[in-house]
Every structure is written in C-alpha cells, then in structure tokens.
Amino acid sequence: MDNNDIQIVLDALQLPAFLVDHEERITVSNAPARRLLGGALRGGHYAAVLRQPQILEAIETVIAGGGPARASFATSSGARETIWMASAAALSAGGRQGVLVSLEDTTEMLEAGQMRRDFVANVSHELRTPLTALIGFIDTLRGAARDDAAARDRFLSIMEREANRMNRLVKDLLSLSRVESEERMRPTGRLDMGELLRSVIQSLTPLVGDHGQRIELTGADDLPAISGDGDQLRQVFTNLIENAAKYGARDETVTVAVQVLARDPSLRCAALQIDVVDRGEGIDPIHLPRLTERFYRIDDHRSREKGGTGLGLAIVKHIVNRHRGRLRISSTPGEGSRFSVLLPLAGD
C-alpha cells in the first residue's frame, strides 16, 4: 500500500486520521484531521504538531515496535474542550513502517460518566442528611430522653418527618428511573386533559387550602383527546401545581389555563398548551436554564423545609419529552412564574 492508497482509505473515514511516516512526519491526513489540527499536518514532524506527552508516547511505542497504543488527546475550539481517544497502530506504507493514528471523540461518554458519578454523590448526600438525624435521635431516645415523655414525642415527630423525607426521595428516584427507561416508548393511551386536570386539582385542594390559595382552571372544557400516559401526565401537573402552591404567594390564586393551538411552530402540529401560573416571588432568569436539572434548587433550605426533593421538575421534563412535547418556563421576578406544557394533539 502506498501513500495514495492510504489517502483514499483515510478520506473515506469520518474520524480524524493521519499517517506518521518512517521519517516521523505526518505525510497523509484526511480532512477531519486537518480541520482539527490545522495545515501544519502536511509534512510536519508529529511531535511539533501534537505536543501532548500521552499521544506522543503512544506513537513512540508503536515506532519502537510495540503493539497498538491508545492515549487521550485534548483539543479546544473556543470555550469547548473535546477529549479524543487516539489509537496508534503500525501500518506499512510504501515498504516502510509508519504509524496510523485515528481519533475518536469521547467527550460525551466522559461527560455521561461524570454525570453518573455526580448523581450518585448527590443521592448519597440527600439520603445521608435525614439518616444522620434518625440515627442521632435513636441514640437520644435510648439515652437522655429515655424517661421524658414530652421529649420522646417531640423526637418521634422529627423522626417521622425525616423518614418521610427519605421516603419521598426514594419514591421520586424510582419514578425518575421509570420515566427515563420508558422515554423512548411512545405513550398510547387516549385521554381527556380537562378531566385529568380537574382530578389533579381536586387531589391538591387540601395542600393549596393550607396556603390560603385557590386554583382556577380555565379553557378545560370540550378539549380534543390527546394521546398520552395518564399516570405520568397526572404527575406532571401534580408537580407543577404543587410547586406553584409551595413557591407561590400565600392567599393568591394559582391559574391552570388550557388552550388549543391550531399549530405550534416548534412542534409543527396542532397542540394543547397548559399553563400553570403562580403569583409568587418569581424566578431570577439566571436559574431558568438549570431548573430542570436533578437536585437543582434555587434555595436549598427553603425547598427542604417545604418537603421538596429537587427532582420534581426533572421528572416533569422527562415525561414531557416522552410525549414529544415542550416545557417552557418564564418568570418575572416579583410577579410570578409560568410553566407551560405543550403537548402534540392526537392524530397529527
């Protein structure tokens, strides 16, 4: 195989790839490699072009007659860093030994790994707090508070609260994992959104009443049927209305407004839009893009105090995605927030 043949093969590859020849120069490269590493690829010494010890070492190993070698290699364009896995292997070109190097983008894989580790760390941290409290109170009940009936009652009610917190957390985690595993399966049920919303609102009336609030439902009559998973959509609106009640102002009205859109430009079909609007303190725009991340809370202390797990909106987001809908959040600090769920209408 000569350089021309190698060029033809490299040109057919989508990955950046290049050949280091027997004089240690990069003599053949494909367009993705040149885009990544620049024109210096043409005939330059590989050490001058690559400049990162790990990849240089991998190439040296192959030149020295060692087997194929791999190394990670980083490039950056603008603010974004890409981490490549470079593979170097011996290749005979024109009767001489060269090294073929190809680069595979591993950024997403590494990021997914990091997300998993962060998630496990977050879950452990969230569970440890109530658990530590429970262990502490068990000790106290065995010791100092043993014969103090009033203290015992007080501690038991704190323990109950902490155990309930753990219970909610585990419940939300399970529901998140179920929703995630079903995300690629299109829901099949047909349902009446008006009926679903009325039933959600009814079950939340006690909570809302505790805050001196009321829920107003508009536009929910005679709606066209939508295809969706009833249990999951109940959860979406339960979470959103619960948030509106928890983070909204006391003695105010939470509005749930439904409208039929003949055509939504982003869904490119007819859609139902359901807005959950509160008149609370609102959300600073800097938080909006991160609000649906797991465990993201604007005010940690406040969310915990209100029994929040920080998972509610992450669950909402996944369910809406499964329904091929959109979640839009807008807010005017000081005036309130609007969470809009857009769902494509059945038959489109």
Ligand SMILES: Nc1ncnc2c1ncn2[C@@H]1O[C@H](COP(=O)(O)OP(=O)(O)O)[C@@H](O)[C@H]1O
């Ligand atoms: N209607 C709202 N008004 C103001 N802030 C909100 C509202 N809904 C959600 N948030 C903010 O978003 C965060 C994440 O919400 P969520 O995922 O439901 O978690 P949780 O309610 O368990 O804290 C909340 O902690 C809160 O800071």
Ligand SMILES: [Mg+2]
């Ligand atoms: Mg919530």
